[in-house]
Amino acid sequence: xxxxxxxxxxxxxxxxxxxxxxxxxxxxxxxxxxxxxxxxxxxxxxxxxxxxxxxxxxxxxxxxxxxxxxxxxxxxxxxxxxxxxxxxxxxxxxxxxxxxxxxxxxxxxxxxxxxxxxxxxxxxxxxxxxxxxxxxxxxxxxxxxxxxxxxxxxxxxxxxxxxxxxxxxxxxxxxxxxxxxxxxxxxxxxxxxxxxxxxxxxxxxxxxxxxxxxxxxxxxxxxxxxxxxxxxxxxxxxxxxxxxxxxxxxxxxxxxxxxxxxxxxxxxxxxxxxxxxxxxxxxxxxxxxxxxxxxxxxxxxxxxxxxxxxxxxxxxxxxxxxxxxxxxxxxxxxxxxxxxxxxxxxxxxxxxxxxxxxxxxxxxxxxxxxxxxxxxxxxxxxxxxxxxxxxxxxxxxxxxxxxxxxxxxxxxxxxxxxxxxxxxxxxxxxxxxxxxxxxxxxxxxxxxxxxxxxxxxxxxxxxxxxxxxxxxxxxxxxxxxxxxxxxxxxxxxxxxxxxxxxxxxxxxxxxxxxxxxxxxxxxxxxxxxxxxxxxxxxxxxxxxxxxxxxxxxxxxxxxxxxxxxxxxxxxxxxxxxxxxxxxxxxxxxxxxxxxxxxxxxxxxxxxxxxxxxxxxxxxxxxxxxxxxxxxxxxxxxxxxxxxxxxxxxxxxxxxxxxxxxxxx
Amino acid sequence: xxxxxxxxxxxxxxxxxxxxxxxxxxxxxxxxxxxxxxxxxxxxxxxxxxxxxxxxxxxxxxxxxxxxxxxxxxxxxxxxxxxxxxxxxxxxxxxxxxxxxxxxxxxxxx
Numbered sequence: 001x002x003x004x005x006x007x008x009x010x011x012x013x014x015x016x017x018x019x020x021x022x023x024x025x026x027x028x029x030x031x032x033x034x035x036x037x038x039x040x041x042x043x044x045x046x047x048x049x050x051x052x053x054x055x056x057x058x059x060x061x062x063x064x065x066x067x068x069x070x071x072x073x074x075x076x077x078x079x080x081x082x083x084x085x086x087x088x089x090x091x092x093x094x095x096x097x098x099x100x101x102x103x104x105x106x107x108x109x110x111x112x113x114x115x116x117x118x119x120x121x122x123x124x125x126x127x128x129x130x131x132x133x134x135x136x137x138x139x140x141x142x143x144x145x146x147x148x149x150x151x152x153x154x155x156x157x158x159x160x161x162x163x164x165x166x167x168x169x170x171x172x173x174x175x176x177x178x179x180x181x182x183x184x185x186x187x188x189x190x191x192x193x194x195x196x197x198x199x200x201x202x203x204x205x206x207x208x209x210x211x212x213x214x215x216x217x218x219x220x221x222x223x224x225x226x227x228x229x230x231x232x233x234x235x236x237x238x239x240x241x242x243x244x245x246x247x248x249x250x251x252x253x254x255x256x257x258x259x260x261x262x263x264x265x266x267x268x269x270x271x272x273x274x275x276x277x278x279x280x281x282x283x284x285x286x287x288x289x290x291x292x293x294x295x296x297x298x299x300x301x302x303x304x305x306x307x308x309x310x311x312x313x314x315x316x317x318x319x320x321x322x323x324x325x326x327x328x329x330x331x332x333x334x335x336x337x338x339x340x341x342x343x344x345x346x347x348x349x350x351x352x353x354x355x356x357x358x359x360x361x362x363x364x365x366x367x368x369x370x371x372x373x374x375x376x377x378x379x380x381x382x383x384x385x386x387x388x389x390x391x392x393x394x395x396x397x398x399x400x401x402x403x404x405x406x407x408x409x410x411x412x413x414x415x416x417x418x419x420x421x422x423x424x425x426x427x428x429x430x431x432x433x434x435x436x437x438x439x440x441x442x443x444x445x446x447x448x449x450x451x452x453x454x455x456x457x458x459x460x461x462x463x464x465x466x467x468x469x470x471x472x473x474x475x476x477x478x479x480x481x482x483x484x485x486x487x488x489x490x491x492x493x494x495x496x497x498x499x500x501x502x503x504x505x506x507x508x509x510x511x512x513x514x515x516x517x518x519x520x521x522x523x524x525x526x527x528x529x530x531x532x533x534x535x536x537x538x539x540x541x542x543x544x545x546x547x548x549x550x551x552x553x554x555x556x557x558x559x560x561x562x563x564x565x566x567x568x569x570x571x572x573x574x575x576x577x578x579x580x581x582x583x584x585x586x587x588x589x590x591x592x593x594x595x596x597x598x599x600x601x602x603x604x605x606x607x608x609x610x611x612x613x614x615x616x617x618x619x620x621x622x623x624x625x626x627x628x629x630x631x632x633x634x635x636x637x638x639x640x641x642x643x644x645x646x647x648x649x650x651x652x653x654x655x656x657x658x659x660x661x662x663x664x
Numbered sequence: 665x666x667x668x669x670x671x672x673x674x675x676x677x678x679x680x681x682x683x684x685x686x687x688x689x690x691x692x693x694x695x696x697x698x699x700x701x702x703x704x705x706x707x708x709x710x711x712x713x714x715x716x717x718x719x720x721x722x723x724x725x726x727x728x729x730x731x732x733x734x735x736x737x738x739x740x741x742x743x744x745x746x747x748x749x750x751x752x753x754x755x756x757x758x759x760x761x762x763x764x765x766x767x768x769x770x771x772x773x774x
Binding site: 467655 | 666668669670671672673676677680683684685686687688691694696697698700701707711713714715717718721722725727728729731732733734736737738739740741743744
């Protein structure tokens, strides 16, 4: 069936090109049927990509090693779940996933916007067609998943690091985010091409942006947890270029989600918002380029490939084209209103934007510098963690303060008196928390102490906002406190969903600071029966066992763990030796304390022939708050994403007036 | 297998082509094949509707912030006047649009 896969992709390329050319011609000449036909081409492209995807999935499940891709990424022993995840475990498959999601999102955007944003959609279709055509071209011409070979008896297997349950969900989740950013980009470009600089494109893409941003955020946290439990180096984020590749568009999208509110509330920052959408989309493309081109040495760039020049050319073309378009539309994008005060909600959003974009560009420089230095001087200079950690503190700590200040400041302008009244409780509480932490010994890391004080400030200000809001709502409508609280959140889901997301970021910060600034690590080679004391734990190496797993031989050190003198059970840590892949992976042992959020984390560094084992053991306080923050983040995002009937009515009324006028 | 692949591929291609051509098949000779395009009047109306919504939302937000204590009485008194004026101005600005539309409709009807 490889012929069917190739034919489906070629068809998808033709349909995407048709959507691009016919769509642009129809938009330019205002031809209704042709525009509709171009929209249908995008819907059909999804169908064609779906068929290609089914062909590849079927080949994977049937262990059809006449497909080069299947032979290179699976084996007969590979468990079925990982055989399915091999779909995106390699370069060609992951590009096919990109195209599948892109055409799926494009089809959904066409279907959802046909009635609400018909005239804008006319110009959106060719933009979506352009992006889809690029990815279809890559799959048809440069990197096909349907290349064939003489069928081998067995395949090479899947990279052991990818044989982890997180690989079932982490890459698709990230791709939902990367690809999801295409939709706001296409609508922003469509609005500029149509010379529509009103808010319609923002209204049409609000949930798309939020969805993509949520998927990117959750995807990154899942990836961090995968690195923590699978890669086995003792951390969860290594500032690896490919990890940064997902962080950068998320930061740009975060900035956009804040600044777009200024455009909605005050009609300002139109140019800035379009620039941020372009930046987020180009960084999403850059992220795919980094992951798939093999241009940087990274544990995630599993292959060296010929994709690089194509991707760079496309990113350059998209960036250049978008900037020229924005430049030509500058007169239409001028704002009529100005910021009234530097002490206002919109001003704090602006400061937050500057910090987020500065952090994003700093990371971009850290990622690009080794590539540029290699291109210019022929030697690759690695930009490592101290660079990123420094700038994370420089920009991250003020961002925490702004997260605390923002909710307390009113729109337009705020007097010092009202500011003082709003700040008194949260700031006072934060100072008390800081003092208590200092007494408890948190001063061993001044940066940790400052970060925790700021975190307390944010949580206090969020709590204060909820309390004040609920009280005011109850005074207005009466009823119970719970009813008033539910009504408060229901009436402004974006605001209060945003506050929940802020709380998630604080939990994340607490977890990161606790596990990095206050962690303990010890390394020692132990013989069976020997112990190692670390923090309030004593870890005794009992014995080494060997057993056969489904596709690997597992070596496990059995460890007895005591905490504060009492036994808390055993822990297993070891290595897997994968038979088909001929590779060895670290399988760390983790004991989590659900009450304190602390982890005891054991790496089996080296298993010696004489039965001794070199262990590296960490105690990571509060690290589990990082994963809990993911759940809170998701809840906050869902609250913000949930449609509000009142808002729908307001928007329908606004655009109904326009339609009524058009009919008149 | 190749014949089956060819058959499915051909069916897929034909289905896609028919689906893409559907707007032309359904309406081979339409009376009107122009896309609706918002004229200057409609764009202005939309701009005014956005301005009205912004002003109303700002007023609502100010009222609530005042109730929660985020905005002091003095700040509230200072801000509420211009905001109410903006709302009134936006509503007034939309009225002539509606009136002129009404007039145009009457004239068009002859």
